[in-house]
Amino acid sequence: MSDLGLTDFFLTGLITYGPPMLGLALLLGGLGLPLPGTLFLLATGAFIRQGVMDWAATLGLGLFGVILGDSASYAMGRFAGDRVQRRFNRSTAWQTAQETFARRGGTAIYLTRFLLTPLAIPTNLIAGGSRYAFWRFLSYDVAGEVTWIAVYGGLGYLVGSQWELIGQFVSDFSGLLVGLVALGAGVYLLVRRQRQLPLRPRDRKPAAE
Amino acid sequence: MTIGLIVLGLILVGFFGLRAVVSFIRIQQTGLQPGVTDVEAIRGWMTIPYIATAYGVPEEYLFERLGIPAEDNRDKSLGQLNREYAFGQPAAILNAVKEAIRQYQREQPPATQVLP
Numbered sequence: 001m002s003d004l005g006l007t008d009f010f011l012t013g014l015i016t017y018g019p020p021m022l023g024l025a026l027l028l029g030g031l032g033l034p035l036p037g038t039l040f041l042l043a044t045g046a047f048i049r050q051g052v053m054d055w056a057a058t059l060g061l062g063l064f065g066v067i068l069g070d071s072a073s074y075a076m077g078r079f080a081g082d083r084v085q086r087r088f089n090r091s092t093a094w095q096t097a098q099e100t101f102a103r104r105g106g107t108a109i110y111l112t113r114f115l116l117t118p119l120a121i122p123t124n125l126i127a128g129g130s131r132y133a134f135w136r137f138l139s140y141d142v143a144g145e146v147t148w149i150a151v152y153g154g155l156g157y158l159v160g161s162q163w164e165l166i167g168q169f170v171s172d173f174s175g176l177l178v179g180l181v182a183l184g185a186g187v188y189l190l191v192r193r194q195r196q197l198p199l200r201p202r203d204r205k206p207a208a209e
Numbered sequence: 210m211t212i213g214l215i216v217l218g219l220i221l222v223g224f225f226g227l228r229a230v231v232s233f234i235r236i237q238q239t240g241l242q243p244g245v246t247d248v249e250a251i252r253g254w255m256t257i258p259y260i261a262t263a264y265g266v267p268e269e270y271l272f273e274r275l276g277i278p279a280e281d282n283r284d285k286s287l288g289q290l291n292r293e294y295a296f297g298q299p300a301a302i303l304n305a306v307k308e309a310i311r312q313y314q315r316e317q318p319p320a321t322q323v324l325p
Contacts, residue, residue: 008254012286015259050263161250161263169232172225179221186214193211 007036011043019057023065030069032121037066038152038174039167045156046163059149066145067138070124074137077128098130105132106140113144114151118178248307253288253299260306266313274309275302 013021022044029037044062047053101108105127112120127137152170156163251260257279261268272279277294285293291302 008252008286008288011252011254012256015256016284052259052262161247164250165236169229169236172229172232175221175225176229179218179223179225181218182214183218183222186211186216186218189211189214 015052018053019061023061026062026066027069030066031072038170041152042156042163042167045153046160049157049160062149070141073121073124074128077125081129101130109140110144114148116177117174248310254286258283264310266310271309275305
């Protein structure tokens with residue numbers, strides 16, 4: 001039994017101080033502090049069911065905290081991105097990366113809020129650094145975080161006192177998804193590189209006679 | 210970088226995939242019963258008022274059985290109380306709380322259903 005861990009500290013805070021503590025935990029998580037936000041949401045759902053926390057204030061302050069945290073990490077990315085921009089602005093790879101994020105960044109932002117949560121902070125930093133429009137970032141961020149809170153808070157509410165049991169599975173499953181994304185990206189890059197390789201002389205078809 | 214991504218992906222898939230399967234089997238074996246409040250689920254981060262609410266046992270009863278005053282201790286976790294009141298081994302206060310709840314349930318079977 002340890003009460004020294006950050007997770008235990010915030011769980012005690014949740015049952016003692018309620019929604020403001022959830023808002024603070026999610027804000028710090030959005031800033032990059034390694035806190036198990038999904039586990040806190042599962043616990044919060046169970047606490048709401050037990051009548052320990054009020055759902056409306058919890059939803060409001062939780063959403064406010066996490067969006068504030070995400071916006072702050074976007075701002076950090078933007079600040080750091082200015083320096084990167086100055087250095088790599090003429091690089092084709094940097095411009096391609098910026099264009100790709102501008103086209104598909106919305107999906108990445110939305111999915112990393114609730115499905116690929118370990119990739120949320122890097123996505124915020126990339127969004128800021130690549131000068132992705134803030135209002136677009138905010139729209140996808142709010143949609144994703146509402147989904148996150150509804151899905152995991154709702155799951156915690158459904159399983160009640162047994163939220164810890166489901167928490168371990170959710171955490172492992174999230175890690176598995178990140179692994180699949182990394183594997184998929186690696187295989188995609190490998191296949192693309194193979195296709196771009198010039199044909200060796202012996203592979204060339206003889207010229208038509 | 211490409212090979213690195215594939216290797217990293219394989220490691221993550223293997224590690225978390227195995228853990229996810231084990232967690233899933235554990236859930237299936239235990240069965241999710243939202244209304245069950247087993248005393249074995251009591252943890253060091255919990256406070257006495259929370260345990261009292263979740264297990265349907267009066268706060269005063271728990272404080273009395275632990276032999277500590279309620280004043281200034283309502284917001285403290287079991288872990289903090291264990292240190293401050295020197296219960297001894299880390300699990301000592303957990304065992305004391307579990308025993309107090311079992312004793313209360315033996316003396317007064319719950320007239321109302323405990324919270325899920």
